[in-house]
Amino acid sequence: MFEPLIILFVSFGLVLVIYSILNVFKALKFLRFPKYFVPIGFGFIGGTMLSLGILFLYLAGALDEYGWIILIYPFVGGLVGIYAIYLFRRKLRAS
């Protein structure tokens, strides 16, 4: 019974994420060390894609069974994020 609402929220969320990615992409040429912003961008895209994935799995009734696979993403993404922040700070300190 929540399906239309879920579809609506995730769709709006997707639009907003695309908008923010475009903004970051536009700002990239003004920013130093752009390669550190790329994983952030991919993180956003990945998160959004996974939201869509969750939605599709839920609609297909397979979320209970395969949901755990999706939980790998925050673990990997979190590790990459911590490493990126560490590298970024080191680079900024050096510059």
Place this chain on the structure above:
Amino acid sequence: MLVDLFAILGIGTMSITCFLVHYLPLSSKLRNYISTSALFAVIVWILLYVFIKTGQDVFILALAMSTFISSIFGALSGREILKMARTPKSMLRGPEKTLIKKHVILLETYAELTNRILDRMVLICDIKAIKKIFDGCAKDYPILKGSLSNENMIKTDAVLKNLGGTREEESESKLLKAFSTLTPGLIDLYATITSHDRATEMAAAVISEVGIKRHDWLLGRVGVPLGKYDEILYERGVLLHLPNGIATHGKAKTFAFMVFKDLLEPLLKQCKFGTIEAIRNRLRKLIERKPMIIGIKIADDGTVDLSKLYMGIERLPAEKSVESVISASTAAMSVCFPVIQKDIGFSLMKRITENTFHSKILEKMPKEFDLLATFLEITKAMPEGVLEKEKLAFLSKEELEWRVKERTAELKKAYSELKALDRMKDEFLDMTSHELKTPLTSINSFLQLMGSEKLGKITKKQSNAVKTISQELKRLRGSIDKILDTSRLESGRIKPEMKNLQLTDIIQKTINPMKLVAEQKRIILTQKISKLPSIKGDEWQLTELINNLIDNAFKFTPEGGKITIEAKRKRNKILVEVKDTGIGIAKKDIPKMFTKFFKVEHSVPGAGMGLHICKIIVEAHGGRIGVKSRLGKGSTFFFTLPIKK
């Protein structure tokens, strides 16, 4: 089991990431946006885990809502990053300044300004003319090569490509130089088609479109991105929009530094780098005494940027009087001038200031405001001789005009008085000539009759007396004639009648009668005359000249002495010398020899006019006269006459 493991690891690492975001060098706003977005992402994973465990649909709805909220904050973060990149002033002051590529922002801002100018120009200007300006600038600044797109816009990518791997600071400096030439150049082109005023209006419109803050950031960073148009706009904006009273003070304050810039900049552009550096040091030292001058920025090429200083003046409290600003500007000028003068020299310095200063300042001076006092205050501090003309000019136009009129009237009056006096002198001389010479003629006639005993017999003593009177009479007539001749020659009433002459003949004719006198005085009279070419001259005047010189020699040569007359050709001149072995002339008297009524020996007869007449005659013939002499040894009078073909 796997679900629990990944849930704990995933949620744990994401939470740490969310926490670490606070350590990024970002503004608090951006940090909050990012961390909130990440927090809701963590909530998404928690809700997913709960749903897997419970299977209740409501958690999926909450998950979707969290995704949405996370996306909202993500979008806000993205927007903030772009906003900060485009409003560099705030970002460059904030903690994220290390993240920004300043030269790219500089380029983007310049490009936006230039593109808006180009937008307006393409409607009325020939594209070829615009391209010409671009090509001209690209020649001097290669980073602009290929920067004009087919749509007549700046291609920032092309400029960035041309910059290549150049260091950021160097890139900034290159962009600054290139666009500070290009943009004002384009506005100038616009001004030639429309008008100066419309071009200025266009510049103002472009600035307001780009955003005053961005433009001001550029202004603060690079000085004047639109060149002179920025200065004009500044003047209009700051000076004209101030309320009455304050406006007056504002005008005086900025005027003081306008004088500083207009006067100093052309001088500094002539100076060596070392001199500019020395001036910067001097100004730095002066800041201790006059902190107001802190905004003066002098570039390596001598460009004076006062935009920061103007902003500082604008913010000055009311109690900071006009006098204190003027005093700061004059103090700055006084420390600069000696160094500049040492480098470029006083004459060049004076020439430049004369060329640039006067008209520019007068143009800018608001008519309704009496800046005389201000200006005089400023000029007081300038080195003597630099702005004397300007100082005088500022005494007020009316006063100057009045002075000129007064002096002209005085001169006219003096001239007419002198003319009347000259006429009176001539009339007096003519009258004297007539009044003196007529009785002298009668006296002479009667003396001749007496001498020839036609009026009755006279004794020998009486005959001698008649002879003496006759001689003295002759001398008196000679003196009167010379005075009259001098007057006529000086006034130009006697014009030389130029004709071809043989100077040899004239000398010969003059010497012959003198030979008898020489024998009587037992003086040896010799002549050494070479073959001379003919000259153009007045026979009577040249005879008078030679006669006077020989007569003079006879007067001062004692018995047994020697007089030699020499004439020879010397290049394209004839040199005539009259040498005697007379008393000679003292060194101090030599310069006065040809002046009117000057006599070396007062016991010697004569009016002291002979040599003066000689000088006038020689000069009328285009020659030169002089004397060489040693006291007690004799003198040599010489003159030259040009050989004219």
